[in-house]
Amino acid sequence: MSKPFSRRDFIRMSAMGAGAAVLSIGLMGCNDSSSGPANKKGATTNEPLIGVGFQHGIASGDPLSDRVIIWTKVTPKTTVDKLTVSWEVAEDEGFTKLVTNGETETTADRDFTVKVDAGGLSANATYYYRFHSNGVSSAIGRMRTLPEGSVAMVKLAAISCSNYPAGYFNVLAEIAKQDDLNAVLHLGDYIYEYADGGYASEEAKAMGRVVEPIHELLTLADYRMRYAQYRLDADMQLFHSRLPIIPVWDDHEIANDTWREGAENHQSEEGEFEQRKMAAIQAYFEWLPIRPLVEGNNETIYRSFKFGDLVDLHMLDTRLIGRDQQLDYANYLGADGSFNASAFMADVGDPNRTMMGAEQFEWLKGQLTTSVATWQVLGQQTLMGNMSLPASLITQQISLNDFSELAYIAQLAQQAQVDPSSLTAAQLLFLEANQQRLTADAMQLLQSPKIPYNLDAWDGYAYEREVLLATAKQNNANLVVLSGDTHNAWANDLRLRSGGHVGVEFAVASVSSPGMEVYLGVKPENEPGMVQLVDDLKYTNLTNRGYMMITFTPDTAVSEWLYCSTVKSKQYEMLTDRQHRLMVKVNTNTLISA
Template sequence: MKTLSRREFVRISAMGAGAAVLSVGISGCLPQDDDGLTISFKHGVASGDPLAHSVILWARVTPQKSANSVSISWEVATDSNFINLVTNGSTTTSADKDYTVKIDAAGLSSGTTYYYRFRSNGVYSATGRTQTLAEGAVDQVKLAVISCSNYPAGYFHVLNEIARRDDLNAVLHLGDYIYEYARDGYASSDAAAMGREVLPETELFELSDYRTRYALYRTDADMQSFHASLPIISVWDDHEIANDTWREGAENHNDGEGDFSERKAAAIQAYFEWLPIRPFTEGDNETIYRSFHFGDLVDLHMLDTRLIGRDEQLDYADYMDSEGNFDSDTFTADLTDATRTMMGTDQLAWLQGELAADSGAWQVLGNQTLMGKMLLPSSIALQQVSVADYATLAYLYQLYAISQAGGTLTDDQQAYLTANADQLTDANYALVTADNIPYNLDAWDGYYYEREVLFGTVRAYGRNLVVVSGDTHNSWANNLSDASGNAVGVEFAGTSVSSPGMEYYLGTTADDEAGIVSIVDGLQYANLTDRGYLVVTFTASQAQAEWQYVSSVKTESYTMQEDRYHSLTVSHGNNTIG
């Protein structure tokens, strides 16, 4: 099949998607109801991309029967009873837009909470609450950070917890809002028992497939209450299209599955239809990197590290010979190639310009994948040994080294060494002394040079950098440093809403967390087992990260795990955690 050019892709991806109706004041003439059409608002309401004087409002009407055009009106007020209206208006939607509507409610006051609702054919939607960004001097900004909401993997209790809060300014969704797999795909083993099997039953390829999957997610009660409670600032990751997507393909796009660019265009159209996101430029729905400014306190730059500029991921299998030996020299050369890009030259130039112009106390990057250096012994990264077994062997060899050097062991240590002397083999020694390599080549560790350029820019402008990340389904905190060891900033990474993490892939447990932290340079915190969300609070003096976890996503009832709560801070001007 024909591969679309960049210009053709932008044109197709923009068709019927992304455009928002501008609302600037009170309208005295709203549409009359069509008595012959029965509709409902079964997918809730949402708001997003708040600015100081505007915010995107979203709704979808569900007509009882197909309609060429459905009229819909909206109201925005400063009170939940809609007595003090500030703007209203009307528009139409149709099947071409999947019956979605997006309103760019403009002319609003900064730093203000608003209520909004939609009406069609005599039926009102649920009431949503949103807020605009503050201008000028700002004392505090509080942002929730989430990612990876996998419907068949578990209940969205995390979203319910966020909806219950009234102290947040916005939520950053860092991708994997949906997953593209078929009903028997990834993390679906408990879906039938929980009543959370996906629609459509097949993998997503066509526009109608992606639309149906979004519609399913948005029937979830926790998802609806979450969206109705506060504005979302979102970027996509890979699963909105297909697993491990890059610029021209994906791991989960295979021979016989059609042209990838057409699949990507369909996925992007559905994303812009169903998410309250404002296009970077009108008519271009591929570019989603954009900035938000919370007064003089936080400059937020949302990145696209997935679609627009990413080169294909490296694969360790390509560097292994027939005998299982790893070609580290060739791998290192490819990894550090100066032409290798994750963001692309246009986005990198844009970000450098934004960082140069920023005037806020903190510079925050909303970023899909881990930016910190997650270097693990190759025996762990290549799954030749578990984390727990590695730690056991490392301890054994530590005792052996002390003994061989004439050091003193306790009686218990000597007894342990004697009892396990048969484990001191050449094969186990090779596992323990294996070189460190990146755990995940899909993350920034697989795009070494561009990360160094970014870090150099941050240092050149003396910025106070906080990176927030998703993707891994586990929680992390990293001190970020360049190749010379200079402190650049910090990274706070949140776990998933429902997708399983490292415990699913490597069998890690909570007992392994301290071991992982001790192995990885720069790593300050890890949670390897729990689902939850991250809140980052910014003041002029510090940024505080708080990780909150639910007891389970597999049961309808749950509690918050107070014993797993964790908090870390970075002081302004310090660039390191602690």
């Protein structure tokens, strides 16, 4: 294991530039992009370093109206202390119209990564960029700045949960084909921390996607190696070369179900959690094209992006900076299996429980209060909608398939009592053949109380969610929440407990991580039943991997869910029959068909 480092060491390293960006705002004089590497004593040699390359590709991110972060990693094949890397940004792909360029040094202390905050750019413009080192050039990347002033349309994509051993990144290859996106939001779980043979690895060997390192990620070297493996993926490289991303982390960039002081997937024998978290954060900032809210503080990633007068996007951290530990249903079960509902409701509604932390929450309230944009958009990790399901489903006393069938039989039975003539002949035959399944035990399962199915989501922090929604309501915000994490697609109306509509939520399926089709055995035909079970749920896809495209105009916000037929093969097609669109009109805060 690498030598542990303290929080103080981390802050000192952040201030010194670990994962920080070099500022570039204009053209410099001629520079020698083929200069040799530094030797072990720090002197520069004139001999070319054989094997220097940009094998991990390039990337851009955190676009503003006048600047974009550009990123690369240089790979030396011999031992050196530092490398000189230059960059160019131009208006054209042939680099005849240079806008900014420069050079810097990168070292092993930052994993030979390079981040440049390329400024001096024009708003709503497309640019091209590349890097050079030791006579070798990177691929050419394309990026786009944000618009200013009066804006007629903003188009974003959203993704989440890119799990390398679970399948190919076909979803990223599809997004790379889009030419009209302003940016792509990565809503967390860019990598997964598990060892070989861990979560969703059953077919990894057959697909040639066994993780590196093969053990669980604990140290800075471990996290760096896993990022490096992801960034060797051809579809990941193509995706990053074509579009700027706006990322936030979720839990798997550190460990499963991370909270402020620990994680479900961190045990005491694995060392200090704080050291592991800081190592993971450093690797994240080295490998992702992201700038912190405050330079030198890589723990604070909540930040805002303005798309002219149309959209204000607020990227949140609902995972690391402030989150209290998740509640656990096991703590409310008695020895006889009874559930202490009153204790649970008191804890889930505790006003002191937080996902965001007080400082971030005050920042967000300030953003919502002062914004004058038409749409207020939250990019964040976990589901915000109220996703309460019958307790019998959550405790797995009954499968969703069986529950849906029993509920249908019960519905027919009730309808037969009220108005038998309303049933078709086929329905009457079905009821006659199945009515005996409505036993007392079955009815008890159907009538079990509804409770939140995921306490790692906003349902486990209900009081803070209510305050957030009330703040949006008070400021007459047209609120759109974009969420990831669950591996399935959802669309929710967001309402206060008093019943007033506040906004809508569009939640994206995963890039490759399996969803309910694997761990609950659900099928597409179960999806309408799920929508009926959850009060404010308007749409779900429980079986497919894909992404969202969200288009904002002054009148509407439209989400379109798109899905790949498989992630287990490089041969796939887009599932046009599973594509779905919903929208919200300005000043309505309710979902309707698009």
